[in-house]
Amino acid sequence: MSQTPLWRIALVVPEAHAPAFAEAVGDHADAVSTFELEEGGEWLVEATLYGAPDETRLQSRVAVLAKALGIDEPRLAVENLPPIDWVSHSYQGFPPIRAGRFFVHGSHHEGTIPAGSISLLVDAATAFGTGEHGSTNGCLQALDRLSRHLKLPRRGRGGALDMGCGSGILALAVAKRWRVPVTAVDIDPEAVRVTRVNAALNGLTGRIRSQGGDGYNTRIVSRHKPYTLVTANILARPLSRMAPQLRRHLKKGGYAVLAGLLNRQERHVIQAHRNQGLRLVARIPVGEWTTLVVRR
Numbered sequence: 001m002s003q004t005p006l007w008r009i010a011l012v013v014p015e016a017h018a019p020a021f022a023e024a025v026g027d028h029a030d031a032v033s034t035f036e037l038e039e040g041g042e043w044l045v046e047a048t049l050y051g052a053p054d055e056t057r058l059q060s061r062v063a064v065l066a067k068a069l070g071i072d073e074p075r076l077a078v079e080n081l082p083p084i085d086w087v088s089h090s091y092q093g094f095p096p097i098r099a100g101r102f103f104v105h106g107s108h109h110e111g112t113i114p115a116g117s118i119s120l121l122v123d124a125a126t127a128f129g130t131g132e133h134g135s136t137n138g139c140l141q142a143l144d145r146l147s148r149h150l151k152l153p154r155r156g157r158g159g160a161l162d163m164g165c166g167s168g169i170l171a172l173a174v175a176k177r178w179r180v181p182v183t184a185v186d187i188d189p190e191a192v193r194v195t196r197v198n199a200a201l202n203g204l205t206g207r208i209r210s211q212g213g214d215g216y217n218t219r220i221v222s223r224h225k226p227y228t229l230v231t232a233n234i235l236a237r238p239l240s241r242m243a244p245q246l247r248r249h250l251k252k253g254g255y256a257v258l259a260g261l262l263n264r265q266e267r268h269v270i271q272a273h274r275n276q277g278l279r280l281v282a283r284i285p286v287g288e289w290t291t292l293v294v295r296r
């Protein structure tokens, strides 16, 4: 079995200089990416490479760039990641996950399904969403709590929407728990494909109407509005940007489960929704991620 020695390089820099540092570090790495750490604040430049980096050269490249930009030299973190046997890893899949009454497992799961739980069979493949991530887990917990009192219609308008469906996990959860059709949208066509596969694996073909598209501008989203329940596990910034559209698509009294935000970003997201008259009714932190439930 192949084992891959992997190294990670990371540094935190001001937003305006992230592209320059990404380019500099990227010259010494196999892959490089940048992530925003805080609204309008600092950015993490993260690179990975197979084999040890030349730390002296890397350090001096960063120092020269910092000097040229007139900023303090950012601290460079270099670490050797534990070797991963990718072949056996991909066969192992993910361990079953419990969130509220939901029990999420892959098709490799050979154990029993706990009595009274709602089984969600998810082969995430190339799309996000196995329930392992704190944001998805928080959404499942929120849905479980809402399902105790919220009613959804079996047909017609006023149903459920999953915005940014990824593997389709949240759409599956709603369709199974409430026994209703769900509209599911993702900007990534691969996620739409995986959602359809997972709908079929769970016997929900026909109940999950999935289509590719950018947010609320997608045709299928307008066709079935307004919604009594919207799930959107995207990211803090797009969530805040989409708040006015969410309001227009949500029925009076309807709920939205919002996730993909770090704990420290929740204030901004809550405010963006408050500005639209959407009231915070629950927050569920899972590790560094927070899920919010707002109501119109």
Ligand SMILES: C[S@@+](CC[C@H](N)C(=O)[O-])C[C@H]1O[C@@H](n2cnc3c(N)ncnc32)[C@H](O)[C@@H]1O
Pocket: 127, 128, 129, 130, 131, 135, 136, 139, 163, 164, 165, 166, 167, 168, 169, 170, 185, 186, 187, 188, 191, 213, 214, 215, 216, 233, 234, 238, 260
């Ligand atoms: C973090 S994943 C969430 C997947 C799944 N819903 C879950 O909870 O695990 C976010 C998904 O949102 C999709 N997405 C991001 N921006 C979008 C947009 N503007 N419109 C539709 N989907 C979007 C991404 O492609 C990705 O599949």
